[in-house]
Amino acid sequence: MSNTIQGFSKLSKEEKINWLTQSFLPHNPKAEAILKQYWNTDETLQQLHDEFIENTVTNYYLPLGIAPNFVINNKTFAIPMAIEESSVVAAASKAAKFWMSRGGFKAEILGTEKIGQVHFMYTGKESEVRALFDASKAELLADLKPLTASMEKRGGGITDLKLVNKTEALEHYYQLHVTFETLDAMGANFINTCLEQLSESWQRIFASQTSKPENGTLQVVMSILSNYVPGCVVRAEVNCAVSELSEADGIDPQEFAEKFVQAVRIAEVEPYRAVTHNKGIMNGIDAVVLATGNDFRAIEAGAHAYAAKDGRYSSLTHAEIKDDHFRFWIEIPLALGTVGGLTKLHPLVKLNLEMLGNPSAPQLMEIIAVAGLAQNFGAVKSLTTTGIQKGHMKMHLMNMLNQLEATKTEKEQAVSHFKTHKVSHNAVHQFIEALRHNTEK
Numbered sequence: 001m002s003n004t005i006q007g008f009s010k011l012s013k014e015e016k017i018n019w020l021t022q023s024f025l026p027h028n029p030k031a032e033a034i035l036k037q038y039w040n041t042d043e044t045l046q047q048l049h050d051e052f053i054e055n056t057v058t059n060y061y062l063p064l065g066i067a068p069n070f071v072i073n074n075k076t077f078a079i080p081m082a083i084e085e086s087s088v089v090a091a092a093s094k095a096a097k098f099w100m101s102r103g104g105f106k107a108e109i110l111g112t113e114k115i116g117q118v119h120f121m122y123t124g125k126e127s128e129v130r131a132l133f134d135a136s137k138a139e140l141l142a143d144l145k146p147l148t149a150s151m152e153k154r155g156g157g158i159t160d161l162k163l164v165n166k167t168e169a170l171e172h173y174y175q176l177h178v179t180f181e182t183l184d185a186m187g188a189n190f191i192n193t194c195l196e197q198l199s200e201s202w203q204r205i206f207a208s209q210t211s212k213p214e215n216g217t218l219q220v221v222m223s224i225l226s227n228y229v230p231g232c233v234v235r236a237e238v239n240c241a242v243s244e245l246s247e248a249d250g251i252d253p254q255e256f257a258e259k260f261v262q263a264v265r266i267a268e269v270e271p272y273r274a275v276t277h278n279k280g281i282m283n284g285i286d287a288v289v290l291a292t293g294n295d296f297r298a299i300e301a302g303a304h305a306y307a308a309k310d311g312r313y314s315s316l317t318h319a320e321i322k323d324d325h326f327r328f329w330i331e332i333p334l335a336l337g338t339v340g341g342l343t344k345l346h347p348l349v350k351l352n353l354e355m356l357g358n359p360s361a362p363q364l365m366e367i368i369a370v371a372g373l374a375q376n377f378g379a380v381k382s383l384t385t386t387g388i389q390k391g392h393m394k395m396h397l398m399n400m401l402n403q404l405e406a407t408k409t410e411k412e413q414a415v416s417h418f419k420t421h422k423v424s425h426n427a428v429h430q431f432i433e434a435l436r437h438n439t440e441k
């Protein structure tokens with residue numbers, strides 16, 4: 001059978017699976033059964049998931065874990081996290097528990113502004129296009145009214161519209177740069193709809209000028225929101241007296257605080273470290289973004305752009321010791337929605353949002369920034385004390401045992417053994433081999 005196909009999208013789900021397994025999985029007799037094993041027995045629920053995307057053949061599970069004990073602005077949360085990597089939920093939970101008895105997390109919104117742009121090429125004089133823009137700005141905004149009226153009723157809408165000259169970066173390049181308040185919506189569809197109308201109006205107004213002696217040509221290239229939202233930022237922090245950083249494990253609080261601050265400073269100045277440092281932050285952020293049905297690609301792209309905003313990729317978190325007081329904080333752009341997208345469609349997303357007290361989008365920004373900060377605290381605390389592998393491998397043990405197809409008894413024995421022994425792939429492998437060898441005897 002040919003491995004290319006016309007009209008795949010028109011096939012039924014069964015037909016798609018047949019074609020897929022025959023064309024690309026012909027030697028795997030279990031392929032069809034594996035795909036179908038993940039179908040939900042509730043047909044309506046399955047259909048809902050089928051219709052989230054295109055060409056769906058099955059569901060792809062991620063575990064949903066809970067990190068309890070998050071005290072944020074004096075309110076306690078159990079935070080849902082959808083993630084495939086072991087030790088992330090444990091680290092977040094441990095950090096939440098640590099800060100619970102030290103005043104908890106404080107979070108505040110620094111801004112909620114979203115951005116969209118109509119990108120166009122204009123070959124004439126800047127003064128002429130600017131004059132045209134100034135003269136027609138009211139008309140451009142009036143044309144958008146039917147689209148923005150409901151958002152305005154809620155208290156949002158378009159907050160500004162500017163003409164930007166980008167010809168120094170690229171010949172003939174200009175923008176209509178628009179800022180939005182989209183309240184509880186992430187706003188991508190709303191913004192893009194507005195931008196496409198704006199583009200149409202702008203081209204119409206340009207074309208209908210009566211005198212066009214010097215004003216060149218105008219070509220709209222594209223109209224799209226920006227996922228870089230440096231005006232939609234949240235700050236979350238923890239702080240306490242350095243002496244309060246002590247724990248039962250006997251770490252000297254002053255030495256710990258100093259090492260911790262140095263680790264964060266290294267991430268601020270060294271891009272190789274910053275990327276890994278921020279990956280650790282995104283462990284927490286992405287997991288809650290996914291669990292709440294938000295767009296993690298948008299969040300990732302925006303966060304990394306923000307990390308490079310000063311011209312060099314740097315840490316998204318910062319730390320200091322001032323007057324024997326330790327302070328650790330994050331500032332991160334998060335364009336999130338608690339309406340729109342999947343938020344009111346996916347039953348687990350709805351439940352997760354309910355678990356968080358049905359937050360507004362700004363409240364969700366606070367919660368998710370805190371999850372990122374806690375995650376980073378857990379990772380950097382491990383890195384600067386025990387090393388990362390000790391805790392991570394302890395959590396990863398079950399995955400290794402599953403890979404070795406360990407039985408329930410073997411797992412119990414391994415968990416007990418590795419409470420006091422260092423976990424590594426080799427050590428686990430040898431332990432299970434030895435167990436099996438002894439059983440055979």
Ligand SMILES: CC(C)(COP(=O)([O-])OP(=O)([O-])OC[C@H]1O[C@@H](n2cnc3c(N)ncnc32)[C@H](O)[C@@H]1OP(=O)([O-])[O-])[C@@H](O)C(=O)NCCC(=O)NCCSC(=O)C[C@@](C)(O)CC(=O)[O-]
Nearest residue numbers: 087088090091093094097276277280378379382388391392
């Ligand atoms: C892994 C721990 C938490 C162990 O830490 P521990 O001290 O061995 O844990 P514990 O057994 O003493 O338990 C203390 C608390 O930790 C949590 N905890 C402990 N175990 C569990 C568990 N099984 N399930 C759920 N929660 C768990 C839980 O809150 C528990 O309290 P309790 O529930 O008992 O009241 C610690 O070593 C840690 O925080 N490590 C950091 C792990 C980490 O950051 N993982 C991310 C993956 S590595 C990576 O991707 C990024 C990185 C690290 O490269 C980023 C960077 O470089 O910055």
Ligand SMILES: NC(=O)C1=CN([C@@H]2O[C@H](COP(=O)(O)OP(=O)(O)OC[C@H]3O[C@@H](n4cnc5c(N)ncnc54)[C@H](O)[C@@H]3O)[C@@H](O)[C@H]2O)C=CC1
Nearest residue numbers: 182183184185186187188189190295298337339340341342
């Ligand atoms: N570059 C990107 O990031 C892009 C992302 N997307 C996707 O767009 C989706 C998000 O777009 P949205 O416009 O947010 O979703 P959406 O298209 O579902 O619209 C949400 C709508 O909810 C309504 N609404 C009801 N109550 C509201 C309230 N309290 N506050 C604000 N609005 C309220 C508004 O009419 C709003 O336009 C996500 O699924 C994302 O993945 C789509 C295109 C590009």
